[in-house]
Amino acid sequence: MNLRRTSVAGVLVAVGLLEASIRVLSTVQPPDGSERVLFRDVSQASGLVFTHVNGASPEKHFAETMGSGGLFFDFDHDGWIDVFLVDGGSKADPRVSGTARHRLFHNRGDGSFEDMTAASGIEHLEYGMGVCAGDYDNDGLTDLYITNDGPNVLYRNAGNGAFTDVTATAGVGSPLWSTSCAFVDVDRDGRLDLFVTNYVQGAGENPLCGTDDTRTQRGYCHPLIFRPSPNVLYHNAGDGTFTDISAHAGIAPLEGNGLGVAVADYDDDLWPDLFVANDGVPDFLFHNNGNGTFTEGGLIAGVSVGSDGRARAGMGTAFGDADGDGRLDLVVTNHESEMHSLFRNAGNGAFTDATATSGIGPATLRYVGFGVVFADYDNDGDLDLAIVNGHVLDNIAMMRSGAQYAQRRLLMQNTGAGSFRDVSPLSGPAFAEEKVGRTVVSGDVDNDGDLDLLVTNNGQRAELLRNDGGNRGNALLLRLIGGAAALTTDPERVDGVGTQSNRDAIGARLRLTAGTRTQVREVTSASSYLGQNDPRVHVGLGAATSVDRVEIRWPSGRTEVVENVAANQVVVIREGAGVVASTPLQR
Secondary structure, eight states: OOSTTGGGHHHHHHHHHHHHHHHHHHSSSOTTSOOOOEEEEOHHHHTOOOBOOOOOOTTOOGGGGTOOOEEEEOTTOSSSOEEEEOOOOOSSOHHHHTTOOOEEEEEOSSSOEEEOHHHHTOOOOSEEEEEEEEOTTOSSSOEEEEEEEEEEEEEEEEETTEEEEOHHHHTOOOOSBEEEEEEEOTTOSSSOEEEEEEOEESGGGOOOOBSSTTOOSBOOOOGGGSEEEEOEEEEEOSSSOEEEOHHHHTOTTOEEOEEEEEEEOTTSSSSOEEEEEEBSSOOEEEEEOSSSOEEEOHHHHTOSSOTTSOOOBOOOEEEEOSSSSSSOEEEEOOOTTTOOEEEEEOSSSOEEEOTTTTSHHHHHTTOOEEEEEEEOTTOSSSOEEEEEEBOSOTTHHHHSTTOOSBEEOEEEEEOSSSOEEEOGGGSOGGGTOEEOEEEEEEEOTTOSSSOEEEEEETTSBOEEEEEESGGGSEEEEEEEEOOOOOBOSSTTOBOSOOSSSOTTOTTOEEEEEETTEEEEEEOOSEEBTTEEOOSSEEEEEETOOEEEEEEEEOTTSOEEEEEEEESSEEEEEETTTEEEEEEEOOO
16 A cells, blocks of 8 residues: 555545634634633744755655654753754765754753754764653763664763763664654663664665556555564663663564654553554553563553554654543544544543544544644643644645645644643644644743743754743643752752662652642653653643642652642752752743
8 A cells, every 4th residue: 555545535525624614613712711822933033943854855765754853851951941853864865864964952041042963962873763861871961862764873961062972882773763762760770761662664675656556656655565663672771781671571572663652650550651653553552560571452451543443543642631530641643534542541551532522533634643742831730732743745735636745733722621622723823834744842941831842844944832821820840850869069960870760750740739629740751753842840720829739659659748839930859858949930
């Protein structure tokens, strides 16, 4: 098969008419009469200038249409989140490939960014795809792992803006076509392990695919014509090296077309689990057994296929408490005609498909979804959804009338009970543009209390979408530090290997109560598609001026409570020491 589900054109036309009617009737003004929250692209003005090199060629190498990613992380721990963007390259022309360059942008804290790539030592070595960040050696500095169509690369943060390639020593240079990745402490030994999703094998042979048997119009091949790949789990030995434990853990025997990964303790048994969004084959839910092994139980849990029993073209994914019941739900973006999926956590290790009833399904039926993020963009205490879309076929308009390669992105507002409505037309020019979207991640780049968005587009400019108006409601940003090691004069730096939770506190569960409302968050690494959000936990509080109680269940299993935390601060909490620093938000 060489063209994805193009027989649904009539259905998509009907859905388009329905969507248009719904928008006219329900998105003319905000539902609660409040002022609008607008997103504006400030990338050019702020100095965050980057255009993705995809190396698009007449040969239609598959990798050209799939990338690439980016993330928010504070590489120098100055309290302002920085940006890293992955560049692609070229499979057909070495000269084009030579123009590709990953970018590290330092947040100056005044609304502008400085390109620090040249001084960082980070090089473009392979055709780039995704990235994840984590302090794998617990030295207080956040490291980077870049996935490629080709050997992956681990960069150790050496401080002072410099990074060192330690891939060979660490033993994590998987040669497969890798996509998303996640740092996660799977055995809770205080050290971050590394999970890598892999896509398909054999794409480098670049078979001839087209619109019909005559191949008169060449197109990118469907993933199902290739062999699927196993995912990889590396265990952190604590001495700077990793060991591939995929086979022992039960990960390697299962092959899939892995694109997105999300990590969370979905069943509240203290052990982090792994969800993999697969393209065209059933998705994986790897349940952590707590003994170094995993059991794949996606079908039993109700998240491996759609409600019709068919596999979807899973791209991006994220965990979040969509309905406010204290349990982590799951969202997965899919191909056009399939609807993006929302699975509600039923609390017994299983999920129910809420795709249609939540409003997500009808709003997404016509789009090819990639990046997705749960983000309370309006600080009302409910997790909303931002989704970027873009077709995989750059010549789809020649193949089907009305189809588009570039597609609009979606902002789905949570109405308060886990139901969503499309407010994109109300949300400013950034949500009106049509681009070939790939990842979206959230973070508060200006520390003003509302979440901004970083968007990457295939073969196009990356965009930094500033949130204007989301901080009319109050908020709290929390930075967690795991481990009981002694602190230096820098309250965010831990010396030595943490003897308890990993330094980044990835896997920590928070329950925040303000008045009668309790919100649940989890510190995670990778999410969306090929990307990673700001590691700080953002909590919208609406009119509440303080949080009465913050209960933290650390990855070590320890539970800690902090009470009476004033709103509109960035608060740093260290395991066993409580609040060690706080800074007012820039409101």
